[in-house]
Amino acid sequence: MSGAGRTESRSGRIRTEPPIRTRALTKQYGDLNAVDGLDLEVRPGEIFGLLGANGAGKTTTILMLLGLTERTSGAVRVVGFDPARNPLEVKRRVGYLPDAVGFYDDMTGRENLRYTARLNGLKGQAAEEKIETVLDQVRLSDRADDRAGTYSRGMLQRLGIADALVKDPTVLILDEPTTAIDPIGVVEILEMLRGLVRDRGVTILLSSHLLTQVQSVCDRVGIFAAGKLVGIGTVPELATRFGEGDAHVEVAFEGVSDPATSDRVAGFLAAIPDVAEVRRATSLLAPWTLVVRPPDSAIRVREAVLAVSAREGLHLTSIRSVVASLDEIYTKAVRAAGLASGSHRPSGDRPAAGGRAVA
Ligand SMILES: Nc1ncnc2c1ncn2[C@@H]1O[C@H](COP(=O)(O)OP(=O)(O)O)[C@@H](O)[C@H]1O
Numbered sequence: 190m191s192g193a194g195r196t197e198s199r200s201g202r203i204r205t206e207p208p209i210r211t212r213a214l215t216k217q218y219g220d221l222n223a224v225d226g227l228d229l230e231v232r233p234g235e236i237f238g239l240l241g242a243n244g245a246g247k248t249t250t251i252l253m254l255l256g257l258t259e260r261t262s263g264a265v266r267v268v269g270f271d272p273a274r275n276p277l278e279v280k281r282r283v284g285y286l287p288d289a290v291g292f293y294d295d296m297t298g299r300e301n302l303r304y305t306a307r308l309n310g311l312k313g314q315a316a317e318e319k320i321e322t323v324l325d326q327v328r329l330s331d332r333a334d335d336r337a338g339t340y341s342r343g344m345l346q347r348l349g350i351a352d353a354l355v356k357d358p359t360v361l362i363l364d365e366p367t368t369a370i371d372p373i374g375v376v377e378i379l380e381m382l383r384g385l386v387r388d389r390g391v392t393i394l395l396s397s398h399l400l401t402q403v404q405s406v407c408d409r410v411g412i413f414a415a416g417k418l419v420g421i422g423t424v425p426e427l428a429t430r431f432g433e434g435d436a437h438v439e440v441a442f443e444g445v446s447d448p449a450t451s452d453r454v455a456g457f458l459a460a461i462p463d464v465a466e467v468r469r470a471t472s473l474l475a476p477w478t479l480v481v482r483p484p485d486s487a488i489r490v491r492e493a494v495l496a497v498s499a500r501e502g503l504h505l506t507s508i509r510s511v512v513a514s515l516d517e518i519y520t521k522a523v524r525a526a527g528l529a530s531g532s533h534r535p536s537g538d539r540p541a542a543g544g545r546a547v548a
């Protein structure tokens with residue numbers, strides 16, 4: 190049966206269907222498997238990041254989720270519907286920010302949104318109120334009556350998100366929402382997306398080839414390479430799976446300036462169980478790094494550092510666990526899947542300043 194995200198199981202109990210689910214989803218262009226047997230599940234109220242180099246198949250996946258391109262094989266359910274069979278039902282509930290947003294330059298931001306509202310059957314006072322709300326949500330109210338042609342890329346992107354919000358979607362799909370935007374604009378957009386999840390409970394799927402941005406905003410990440418999902422989970426989960434097989438704990442001390450004290454501290458730290466290696470600070474102010482193996486001993490190691498510092502009178506000034514960066518995880522996941530990370534990299538698409546690209 191179809192319904193808005195709910196299905197009745199055989200036992201008669203209603204269970205909530207994930208807002209987005211694909212099974213063995215495949216898209217071929219001639220000989221090329223642009224998307225290759227994709228199993229994806231996005232949970233309600235999360236920000237899910239589809240991370241992959243240019244040409245990995247992100248846009249093709251998104252177009253299939255929206256019913257904008259036909260799949261070759263496999264199954265898709267979005268908000269309880271098959272987008273190939275019920276594209277209008279999906280379109281009504283899912284807001285979409287394409288990778289290249291287009292607006293009428295000589296119309297104001299507000300007029301552009303009015304146009305979209307009308308296409309979605311919203312008119313008059315209801316439309317005006319909705320437009321005011323979404324402009325506020327994307328923090329564009331003060332520029333709403335300027336022509337869209339005068340907007341920066343970041344503002345156009347925010348107008349694009351406002352545009353996707355006009356129909357009150359339960360799911361937002363954003364294709365590379367932060368590409369080619371300056372770093373401040375990126376932070377604004379990512380904070381805004383967090384706010385939308387918090388205040389309106391929307392579910393967000395975004396695609397990106399920029400590691401740091403995905404790492405900072407997404408609850409879960411799917412690592413996508415050559416049409417295949419090669420890893421899925423939270424960044425810490427992926428780190429455990431694809432990291433070096435160990436965790437890092439950083440510790441800093443005051444008054445460890447002479448070699449004798451340094452040796453003494455190193456001795457205490459090396460004696461802690463599951464500390465595989467002690468890397469001393471390279472400068473007076475830098476932290477020391479404890480390599481912890483297995484990685485899930487990191488909490489116990491932190492507690493042991495606190496205990497030993499108290500017992501031995503060491504002046505511990507900071508302590509924290511460091512998760513492997515997504516950068517490192519991405520490279521390992523792609524390599525583990527037997528795919529070359531650069532194999533599908535077309536040219537001509539530069540990352541925004543301040544962002545690191547998957548390459
Ligand atoms: N309409 C199309 N016809 C033929 N090949 C295509 C078409 N669209 C995309 N592709 C190819 O499919 C692969 C995946 O592209 P795409 O989904 O755009 O990747 P991404 O969005 O991750 O950069 C690429 O190799 C691309 O060249």
Ligand SMILES: [Mg+2]
Pocket residue numbers: 244247248249288364365
């Ligand atoms: Mg794309």
